[in-house]
Amino acid sequence: MASLPADVPLLTSRSGRVKTARSLARRASRAETRLFLAEGPQAIREALQVPGCVREVFAVPGSAPELAAAASGAGVPWQLVDDAALRSLTETVHPQGVVAVCRFLDAPLDAVLTGASRLLAVCADVRDPGNAGTVIRCADAAGADGVVLTGTSVDPYNGKAVRASVGSLFHLPLVLEPDSATVVAALGDHAITVLAADAAGELDLDDAADSGLLAGPTAWLFGNEARGLAAEVAVLADHRVRIPIHGRAESLNLATAAAVCLYASARAHRRP
Numbered sequence: 001m002a003s004l005p006a007d008v009p010l011l012t013s014r015s016g017r018v019k020t021a022r023s024l025a026r027r028a029s030r031a032e033t034r035l036f037l038a039e040g041p042q043a044i045r046e047a048l049q050v051p052g053c054v055r056e057v058f059a060v061p062g063s064a065p066e067l068a069a070a071a072s073g074a075g076v077p078w079q080l081v082d083d084a085a086l087r088s089l090t091e092t093v094h095p096q097g098v099v100a101v102c103r104f105l106d107a108p109l110d111a112v113l114t115g116a117s118r119l120l121a122v123c124a125d126v127r128d129p130g131n132a133g134t135v136i137r138c139a140d141a142a143g144a145d146g147v148v149l150t151g152t153s154v155d156p157y158n159g160k161a162v163r164a165s166v167g168s169l170f171h172l173p174l175v176l177e178p179d180s181a182t183v184v185a186a187l188g189d190h191a192i193t194v195l196a197a198d199a200a201g202e203l204d205l206d207d208a209a210d211s212g213l214l215a216g217p218t219a220w221l222f223g224n225e226a227r228g229l230a231a232e233v234a235v236l237a238d239h240r241v242r243i244p245i246h247g248r249a250e251s252l253n254l255a256t257a258a259a260v261c262l263y264a265s266a267r268a269h270r271r272p
Contacts, residue, residue, distance in 0.1 A: 011058070011081040013088040018081060021058060021101050022088055027155050034104040036157035037089060038169075040096040041067055046167035047102050048074055053170065055101045060086050063097030091159045104157065107173045109183065112146035113190045119144040119265050120192065120219040121258060124180045124233050125151040128225050132156055133164025134255040135222065140168035142262035143269075148175040148219075150183050151233070184236040187219045194237045196221040196229055197261050199251055201240035205264055208241050214268035220261045225254045 011018050023029040024037050035055065038047050041064045047053045048070050056077040059068070071078045081089075089099045112120055121139040126132050132154050139147050149156055156162075156176070162169055177183050187194050193216055195208070208214055221237055223229030234240055243252060243260055252260065 010061070011079055011085055013082075013085040015081075015085065017056075017079060018058065018085045018088065021056075021099070024101065025091070025159065027158070030104075030155065030157050035101055036104065036162065037159060038100045038102050038162055039090050039092065039098075039159065040163070041098060042167050043162065043165075043170075044098060044100045045070070046170040047100055048076070050105070050170050053102050053105065055103060057098060057100045058086060058089055059098040067098065092163070105169065105174055106156075106176045107146075109148070109175050109177050109186055111173050112148065112175055113186055113192075117145040117190075117192065118217050118269055119262065120146050120148060120187070121262060122148040122150060122180075122183060122187075122194075122219050122221045123153050124221060124229060125224040125227075126153045126222065126254065128254075129154045129156075129158040129161035130164045131225055131254045132158075133161040133166075133169070135258045136161075136165040136172075136174070137168040138255065138259040138262055140165075140171045142259070142266040144172060144262060144266075146173035146175060148177060148183055150177045150180045151230075180230075180233045181236060184221070184233070188238075190217075192217045192219050193239075194219050194221055195261070196234045196237035196240045197223070197243070197257055198229055198234055198240040199242055201242035203239050203241045205241050205243050205261065208239070209264050209268055212268075213239070214265045215271070218265045220258070220265065222254060222258050222261075 030036050054076045058079045058081045068078050136147050
């Protein structure tokens with residue numbers, strides 16, 4: 001990026017535009033405006049690939065010149081700010097120099113209940129934003145067709161969740177549905193097999209793969225980090241599946257379990 005003239009004013013943390021963007025750190029403000037903050041070049045690069053997603057970008061001079069050009073080409077305002085203003089918009093110890101205001105991306109449940117959907121991840125009562133974002137990232141990497149957050153799950157537009165998704169939030173449909181039973185019933189109506197990831201499941205994951213159960217359209221149901229799936233939700237699944245533990249570990253954490261299950265289905269879908 002070319003150097004700026006010395007008299008080019010930079011927005012400060014007291015600027016009205018910066019204050020308005022900073023309010024999006026609060027869930028109530030995000031819900032009211034249906035806008036959220038995405039931090040760092042990787043997230044913003046992916047967000048700019050979604051038409052109309054990025055509303056404006058705040059950056060310190062010299063940051064991510066290739067993104068500045070992409071934003072300009074998309075007609076997205078690129079606001080230059082001082083270091084203090086940028087820090088006020090971030091939650092990280094070492095800000096990456098650029099933050100974008102983006103619109104919400106969630107879609108209705110029907111958006112993932114199509115004949116083309118082969119693999120879905122459903123998070124029921126997942127409370128940790130880092131886990132939610134990582135599950136979204138794992139689902140994206142496994143080639144899933146969407147992620148559903150249900151029950152009392154965390155806001156996926158929480159800053160930590162957005163960062164943990166590492167841009168995957170912008171790649172696949174995201175559904176927010178408060179009632180888990182509604183989601184499971186809708187999946188069944190569309191001939192999608194619902195598999196509950198449950199340490200006490202009656203079916204071993206390896207056996208499920210060998211039996212061909214994973215070869216068809218599948219939705220994996222993942223529960224709360226501490227308590228697992230609520231009994232009234234787990235019973236709605238077609239099968240409860242446990243991941244075999246071959247060593248001495250008591251269990252796997254949520255994000256790791258999600259990766260194992262989603263990739264087991266992805267492997268089954270890609271077998272000749």
